[in-house]
Amino acid sequence: MSSGQQLALTEVGTNEVEIMSFYIDRQNGDSVRREYYGINVAKVLKITRIPDQVMRPPTAAHPSVWGAFHFKDRDKVIPVVELARYLEQEQAPCDTQKLIITEFNQVMTAFLVSGITRIYRVSWKDVEQPDKHINEYSRDAFTGIVNLEGHIVFILDMEKIVIELNPQSGKDFFGIATGVTSDRCVSVLHVDDQALVRRMVKRALEQDQAFTVESADSGKAALDILREKAAQAAEQGVPLTELVTVVVSDVEMPVMDGYTLCRSIKDDPALTRIPVYLFSSLITEETQHKGESVGASGQFPKPQTEFMAREILADLARKCASGR
Template identity: 30%
Template sequence: MDNFQKDIDERANLALSNKFELLLFRLGNDVTDGKAELFGINVFKLREIVPMPTITKAAGMKSPLLGVARIRDQIIPVIDLPAVAGCTPSTGLNLLLVTEYARSTQAFAVEAVDNIVRLDWSQVHAADAGVSNRNITSIARLNSDEHGGDLALVLDVEQILYDIIPTVRSVQADEIKARTFKMTPGAVAIVAEDSKVARSMLEQGLKGIGIPALMHTTGLEAWEKIKVMAQQAQAEGVPITDKIGLVLTDLEMPEMDGFTLTRNIKLDPTLKRIPVVIHSSLSGSANEEHVRKVGANGYVAKFEINELSSVIHQVLEQMEG
């Protein structure tokens, strides 16, 4: 187990080269076809792996919530991940993956941990077209063979938490503080976010604060759109900020992560004036340091619309000055 507890700063440094580490684990056999799929989660979101402790089930808790566990003097909700994924473990729920997403800590019960692999984000592809499970955000190819080799299903933890743990289910327009944003009329926000539920909430939130947005599933998809709009701006003889008023990007995304997308923008002389805000469930000082290294203008943890609105407002004010 100690092999999995590595220095988090080393993992954070991978982000500067569009790489990351994926924890591979197993949940048992699929209840429909009997297959034993391999699943993955970004190690950066993992706080620790612990043997299954005593679980206390509170009144009214229903599957897939197993109950709560006391881990390091913290009471943490425990989620039955095989039940979420539609799997049946053959040896039981043996381990807890304790994870941190933005402002929440929770534990996922799994059957077994397999390995940690170091991948390039280009080896990860959006799952929207090929996987029907709403809890899968992408598919990771574990080797360089484009036509074969092992695959891992990367979980959309934000979707899982949204479905299971009571939270704000939508962005309420009457709760958004009124602000004015210094964007050129006609300019749009380019948004890159692979989680379906996070993308939907961002779309609602930006609409609520009056910022038109073009939504993208991967950093590479957003980057290609930015380059097309830059060519349009050049052809029309206008600054790129007349077309793109803001880029709002997640960090973890298939094909190209948010750090790489931000660095590409900030190293291009024709694009560097575009304000970039990183919006991520990955929190902590290591990430914030990398945000500064790649030149992002702002950073905000998911998901509170007024906090996001405030950061966008500050960034646009600074870029105007």
């Protein structure tokens, strides 16, 4: 794929994702071992060679920050992260090194890798969630694992990496008081495959007594929880919304993505009245139509937790006033 090639996007609601596979050649004694990783194409701005002028500061906030350069396309100076060093590996010298320039959570970062493989379209149901042992081995750096053409590809948790490289950004993104008030308790089912984000959103929302938060790590897990609660509500003779007021879901998740979860909720007569709000680094003005097409009640880009909380309460108040 050339640096100027436009990155394609999958159709909404198909539970598919386009993964760009790349590799790091890891120095292992006298030999070199190639390891494969992946990133959602929607987070990639550009692939480029290492610029001639890379500033190498004498000190950095994290040892894996290799330098910084002027990204002319956006007229910004952005950091370069040596991904091998972040993963506590030694990258072997090579002539194919590339920078993967990403943008999500309102942050641009360049990641130094050994080379790019290609883009694959895969179903999220074929992407496995890492088990406890892999999480411990990788410092929770992987959000999914998939077999692509005989290679095990680890999908990196880029959001966690960026927050870890700049701890203050995590506080700015999620560790904020919403300052909202409500005459009702809003029971939120929050769905996100990233444990760090689940903890941060729960902490941020529950600082205000308007919210209680239950968490799920995938769309499938959330759907199972909702169906159990629907059965419980039927037994008790109460509306399901007394047990779960709203669902707040990420978009990018193994097994079942947020768009597919939203469509599944809206297509199920027992669940359809539950409002679903999408909260994702993939939400932009250009992608709003995707959430609308699956019946989302609202869409919020990370890290706007405070704005999301206020809008959810305002939306619930409007629905209550209209009798919906």
